Structure formats: C-alpha cells, structure tokens
Amino acid sequence: MFVTKIEELDKKRARIFLDMEFAFVLYKAELREYQLKEGEEIGAEEYSRIVGEILPKRAKLRSMNLLKAKAYTERQLREKLQRGEYPEEIIEEAIAYVKSFGYIDDRQYAQDFIAYHMAERSGRRMEQELMAKGIRRDMIREAMENLAQEGETPDDLSVAKKILMKKNYDPETATIKEKQKLSAFLYRKGFQMDTIRSVLALDISAI
Numbered sequence: 001m002f003v004t005k006i007e008e009l010d011k012k013r014a015r016i017f018l019d020m021e022f023a024f025v026l027y028k029a030e031l032r033e034y035q036l037k038e039g040e041e042i043g044a045e046e047y048s049r050i051v052g053e054i055l056p057k058r059a060k061l062r063s064m065n066l067l068k069a070k071a072y073t074e075r076q077l078r079e080k081l082q083r084g085e086y087p088e089e090i091i092e093e094a095i096a097y098v099k100s101f102g103y104i105d106d107r108q109y110a111q112d113f114i115a116y117h118m119a120e121r122s123g124r125r126m127e128q129e130l131m132a133k134g135i136r137r138d139m140i141r142e143a144m145e146n147l148a149q150e151g152e153t154p155d156d157l158s159v160a161k162k163i164l165m166k167k168n169y170d171p172e173t174a175t176i177k178e179k180q181k182l183s184a185f186l187y188r189k190g191f192q193m194d195t196i197r198s199v200l201a202l203d204i205s206a207i
Contacts, residue, residue, distance in 0.1 A: 062084060077098070127190075
C-alpha cells in the first residue's frame with residue numbers, strides 16, 4: 001500500500017490516504033515515528049501496528065473518557081467515534097470493548113431516562129426522544145413495563161396537570177382560543193388527545 005495523500009486535519013493531526021482512499025487519522029508525531037510520506041509505501045509491520053494496536057487502544061480510551069463524563073447509548077457513542085474519523089472496524093472493536101464491561105447498556109439507559117423524566121414528560125415524548133438516541137421501540141416498551149412492575153410508571157394526566165398549573169390555567173375562565181392554544185401545546189409535548197381533553201376539563205386549581 002502507498003501513502004497517496006497526507007491531509008492536515010488540525011495542528012496536531014492529519015488524515016492518511018492509502019491507495020487513494022481515506023484510511024485513518026494519525027498524530028503528526030506518529031507520522032514522523034512511522035516515517036509516512038506521500039508517494040511512499042507503508043510497511044506491513046507499521047500498518048499492522050497502527051490498525052492493530054495504536055488505533056484500537058486510542059478508540060477504547062476515547063470511549064472510556066466519554067463514558068466517564070456522561071451516559072451514552074450505543075448509537076451516540078458510535079457517532080462520537082465516527083466524528084473522530086476512526087475506521088469502522090476500530091469503532092466496532094471499541095463498542096464491543098465497553099459493552100463487555102457493561103459501560104453501555106441501551107436497556108438500562110432507557111429505564112434510567114424514563115425514571116428520571118417521567119414526572120415532567122409524556123410517555124410518547126420520552127419514547128420519541130429515546131428513539132432519536134438510537135434505542136429501539138421494543139427496548140423502550142420493555143423499560144416502561146419493568147418500571148410499572150416496580151410500581152413506577154409514567155402518568156401523563158398528572159404531568160399534563162403540572163404543566164397547566166405552571167401556566168395558571170383555569171377552565172372556568174379560559175376562552176376557547178386559549179384552550180385550543182394549550183391543546184396544541186400539549187400535543188406538541190407528546191400527549192395523546194384523550195389525555196389533553198381530560199386535563200383541560202379538570203379544575204386543576206382544586207388539586
């Protein structure tokens with residue numbers, strides 16, 4: 001394989017192209033260490049060390065550092081590594097590594113997310129947000145069922161009541177236009193229409 005292009009990424013790193021195709025990103029000190037130059041061949045030993053040792057170790061450390069700061073779903077972590085321009089096989093290796101220690105677990109992520117947010121968000125909104133993070137619908141439903149078995153479950157009606165109380169809603173004085181506006185607002189928040197109709201008819205000032 002020949003180094004056909006070395007493209008500066010920033011002050012410390014560069015993109016390496018082998019045989020006209022992007023291969024990986026290296027630090028400039030590593031370019032000097034492995035004596036990589038445009039138009040010259042990369043040795044088999046150097047290539048094996050880069051893709052077999054250097055990049056996997058770097059991707060694993062990057063994953064661990066990210067997960068120390070906050071929880072990630074598998075998709076979110078994969079996207080972070082993709083933005084770091086790691087080769088796909090290196091990304092898969094890093095993902096498998098952190099999964100083997102239980103550092104990413106989409107089922108647990110979904111359950112923790114729902115338990116934390118269910119007092120302020122509708123069930124449908126939480127489902128939409130979790131799916132946007134890459135968690136499958138069946139995992140989300142399973143997480144909700146597990147919480148229900150523990151006596152904890154999203155209560156859309158109670159959440160909707162709290163929202164209306166913050167907006168000082170009074171069903172006795174609210175105009176049709178105001179109710180329509182609040183109805184649209186709650187719908188955008190992910191509440192079902194039957195829940196919206198029910199809560200708009202309640203005298204929440206007495207709750």
